[in-house]
Amino acid sequence: MSAFIITNFAGGLWASRFLINLFYLIIVIITSITASFWLKKDNKIKILYWLTLLGYTLLAMHAINHANWRYKSNWNGTDSLSRWLIKHDFYNGYGQYFDVNSPLLNIVSSGKITARPLSCNMGYLIPRLSSSDDQFWFGQKPLAQYNKLEFIAFNKTSQRWNKCAIKTFGKPYQVLFYRSLKIFIYNRNLSSQLNKGYRSFQSHWKLINIANNRTAINKVGKTLGVNSEWAQYTYTWLLKNGIAK
Numbered sequence: 397m398s399a400f401i402i403t404n405f406a407g408g409l410w411a412s413r414f415l416i417n418l419f420y421l422i423i424v425i426i427t428s429i430t431a432s433f434w435l436k437k438d439n440k441i442k443i444l445y446w447l448t449l450l451g452y453t454l455l456a457m458h459a460i461n462h463a464n465w466r467y468k469s470n471w472n473g474t475d476s477l478s479r480w481l482i483k484h485d486f487y488n489g490y491g492q493y494f495d496v497n498s499p500l501l502n503i504v505s506s507g508k509i510t511a512r513p514l515s516c517n518m519g520y521l522i523p524r525l526s527s528s529d530d531q532f533w534f535g536q537k538p539l540a541q542y543n544k545l546e547f548i549a550f551n552k553t554s555q556r557w558n559k560c561a562i563k564t565f566g567k568p569y570q571v572l573f574y575r576s577l578k579i580f581i582y583n584r585n586l587s588s589q590l591n592k593g594y595r596s597f598q599s600h601w602k603l604i605n606i607a608n609n610r611t612a613i614n615k616v617g618k619t620l621g622v623n624s625e626w627a628q629y630t631y632t633w634l635l636k637n638g639i640a641k
Contacts, residue, residue, distance in 0.1 A: 478505040489547030516560035520597040552578035
């Protein structure tokens with residue numbers, strides 16, 4: 397709990413899902429405390445215990461209902477989208493993580509569709525790196541080809557994603573729409589362009605990061621009233637020797 401707050405990870409209400417363990421932890425604590433009094437046959441304690449569990453049950457049901465029973469096969473239209481893609485012979489592609497729910501397309505299509513989540517960052521479409529299988533999903537090895545067509549799916553109102561897709565992969569062979577999504581169709585394998593764009597993004601990010609670090613060094617020196625030139629030289633040495641990034 398402390399680490400969650402101190403690291404400033406809670407950037408919004410959405411982050412509360414990472415505190416779900418507290419929900420169960422409190423139940424365990426309540427159950428443990430109640431068990432110690434249970435043998436005393438105190439009816440007040442027993443009533444309080446059952447009321448607490450009832451409250452937690454109602455809270456859980458409310459949370460599930462608020463999420464519109466999201467854990468279902470066609471959650472947010474994912475199953476409908478997969479059937480539409482299969483109907484048009486689109487089996488390989490990429491898409492937004494949330495708007496398209498691209499990681500779920502493989503599941504709801506019983507493995508027929510391979511869709512990989514991307515992020516739009518600094519003008520590039522890049523792999524959404526979030527797990528230990530990144531090298532498997534976004535390595536140099538091309539996608540297995542069912543046909544020569546690949547898709548990029550994103551929210552049709554997002555001009556930012558539209559620009560990122562064109563900058564990374566070029567103009568599409570065809571543009572289609574499905575409900576709230578715009579779908580770019582390309583008649584070639586996009587793996588090499590994705591890797592090239594990712595390398596460009598890394599280079600761009602590295603330059604920005606170095607500039608920010610140098611600015612921070614100067615600010616710290618100014619705040620402390622000391623000359624930060626020695627720290628800049630040290631940082632340069634660390635960069636040249638691959639110790640700092």
